[in-house]
Amino acid sequence: MMRFSPVPRLAALGATLLLASCANFKGIESSAQPQSPAGLAASASLPAQGGAWPALDWAAQIGGAPLQALVDEAMAGNPGLQIAASRIAAARASVEASGANRLPTVGAGFSSTYQRYTETGLIPPPLAGEYKADTQLALNFNYEFDFWGRHEAELQAALSQGRAAEAEQYSARLMLTSSIARAWLQLARQNAQLELTRQQLTARERLGRLTELRFKAGLDTESESEQTRQQLEGLRAEIVQWQEGMALTRNQIAALLGKGPDRGLSIMPAAMPTDAAIALPDALPLSLVGRRPDIVASRWRVEAAQGEIDSARAQFYPNINLSAFAGFSTLSLDRLLESGSRIVGIGPAIRLPVFEGGRLRAQLKGRVAGYDNAVATYNQTLTDALREVADQVQSLRAAEAQGGHQRAATQAATNALRLARQREKAGTTNMLPVLASELALVVQRKVELENQARRADLRVGLIKALGGGFDADAAGIAPAAVQDTSRHPLTKSAS
Template sequence: MIRPSFHFLPALCVIALSLTMAGCADQGGIKPQAQVRASASLDVGQAIRQAGPEAGWPQRAWWQVYRDRQLDGLVARAVAGNPSMAIAAARVRQAQGMAVTAHAGELPSAQLDASIGRKDWSDNVYYGAAFRDRLTWNNTATLSLSYNVDLWDRNKNTTERAEDELRAVAADGRAAQLELESNVVRAYVQLALQYGLLDNTEAMLREEQKIVDLAHRRFNGGIGTQLEITQAEGSLPETRRQIEALQENIALVRNQLAALLGQGPGAGDAITRPQLVLDAPIGLPSALPAELVGRRPDISAARWRVQAAGRGIAVAKAAFYPNINLMAGIGPAAAGGGLFSFLSAPNIQTSYGPAISLPIFEGGRLRGQLAATTAGYDLEVERYNQLLSQALKGIADQVVTLQSVLRQQRQASESIAAAQKSVDISTRAYQRGLTDYLNVLHAQTQWLRQQQIAQQLQAQRLAAYASLSAALGGGLESEPAPAGDGAP
């Protein structure tokens, strides 16, 4: 009669006892408190709803709408040469390495340990009875295999958390690129504005000088006064100061652009006067804000970090349960004999069986870790909610600015037309001898000031369009955000 073997009975009893105790693991009722806000639940506001005709998301090279080839080249050079892009790429590589490391925890591992040594045994009969006072070879070689039985998905969630963080870091890189592109465009718009203001200020200086010359001629002719000369000359120093300040601004903006390119200030010397044109209408995508999470890389990164934090909670909960490893080893071991005699078949030894560890008393350490991880999840959720709200605010702000600037530009055009009409009337009156040339010069000065206001409004419109394109994601599509709130 064959009697059944009960060699595995103790191991099975230990596993059953561990699973029973795992059911009693006390997590102290710790759970997340924050909830991910659905983008569709946010009221986009009247400004966004009435933004204008339906428009798609920004194109990838959204700055090409300005039709300035020099700007196109500057953006390309900035993306290729700015150190922030290299930093973002290094962070992605770092996250990739961490994801590979985390995934290794799900796979079996094998390790070979070997040692060859000579041993001089003790002369003590109780210590080295078999090899007393002898010099022998003491050699071993063991191939160890181990595999963690991931019953509670700890290793799986650790890997997925690392992969979610990798996606977040990749989205951070796209956000850094978008910020760099928008910074180049905004700096370039400022350069164009400074050039325009310089032209107007220099023209204003010429007109003011004409007024001074006329005041001198009137005084020399006996029909003017010294007060008129003093009044005419009073504005010249301030106008010259403004010209000097504008020239300084042009040099500083060139330096800023050179720094954005990742180069020295000398790279800005070759930047010529911008030739920006913008005739794009105001329009927003109809899918706003539903698709904003996937279009804005910073929001996408925040969403992936919420998902990663949720995985972290699952990992922290798994620490309350038994950790089971299946282990096996095989290899020769021998003391005595020749150098390679331990490799013979009789010296082969094996070992196998499960290794189980179960936390019984740890002074609240696991509950503390779970509480900290859960609070970290709440933190990431609220950061995401705040960023989503701020993103919609940024879009609404730029729409309001663009609409207001368009109305102001129409009013400024009317002011320019009225100033031009004043110039024409005063010029005809002077030609007919009905007034002096001083009134003509004052009318021309007023016309130049209105031109300056128009240029400032145009620069504001160009910058607001750039900010709106960036607020809509700048054509940088991110990986689709995970569904759900990421909570375990």
């Protein structure tokens, strides 16, 4: 008759008792689900077309070398980016610490205590009542078996936090680049408006001199003369206002560069970008929204929170450590290194979380709540990003339509000035209609400039809303949820 050894049965029984004695985390779970850009785009009934926009060098495409030089200077000296870099360094240190928990630890120790042993305790003669030096020199080894994946989960959480910090640095770079581009465009707008206001003032001064002559000749009343003076002073005040605005914008750019106000004095305004450089692209892939650095960072925060949940769950299971030591121990210091003083030992240590007073359950509940918060933050960030893109597209489309009408108005003012000059040369009218047409043309050019500046600012806003050409795959920090994003674009024809 075949006999079975009781050892496997005892081992199985022991394992069952160990698991049965563990604390219970039943009922503690999350129902939060991260959304996807593809799903939100589909719910908005957005058409799907191809396209790849914007490029990483979008600043140079809008402002050329001068704007790109400012961006490069800011990347080297802005304090905000230095803060982001320090967060990455801290996250990497956390990854190293979490990775070290998976490795065995070896340490060396030496201790020597000179003491008198009690005569009324457990120490028997001849040691009782004697003074001896209890000396030990040993190597200590400790290793925790990660059967339940706690240390692995801690490492994955730390890695996710590190990748989130890297994505946040890219987000800070995008914020800085877009802020500099907008301030640079603002300086160009203010400078162009200043020049147009000066042209307007010149034309108004010519009209004022003509009005004064007509007043002296009795052809105009004093009222027309005072109205002209009022308009002249108003234009001079407007010139001062534009000059003030340029000074403040230079200060703003200098601060973004991480420099003092004196740096702003050397920043020369450039011309506004061409219409082609700020036009709405034909195709805007919504996959770029999923690649936005702030969304990538939020997604990694979700992954980190999941790792923290896994780590908290693993603490409900037994903790098994293996400890060992080897060295020398003696009560006589001069005999420490003798062969008879050698010591060696090895053995396991098992911790069973049987009754923790609800501590482990409360800790897991906190991790689940943190995960729910991370998912809600990610979903909100994604929703806000899609709304921001849709708003920028709608406003840019409207601004382009307004620009077309305004260009037609400017062309009509140009034609009116040309006809007034022809009539003045033919002698059928005087200079008043010519000067009035010149002023009307300058006014239309100022309105057109405002439209052009708004379209340029909206273009930068749209680039920022789409992630500024950031590619998490190329940066090596793309979570799976971002890598699997489908491509649904916003287009000019989108409703």
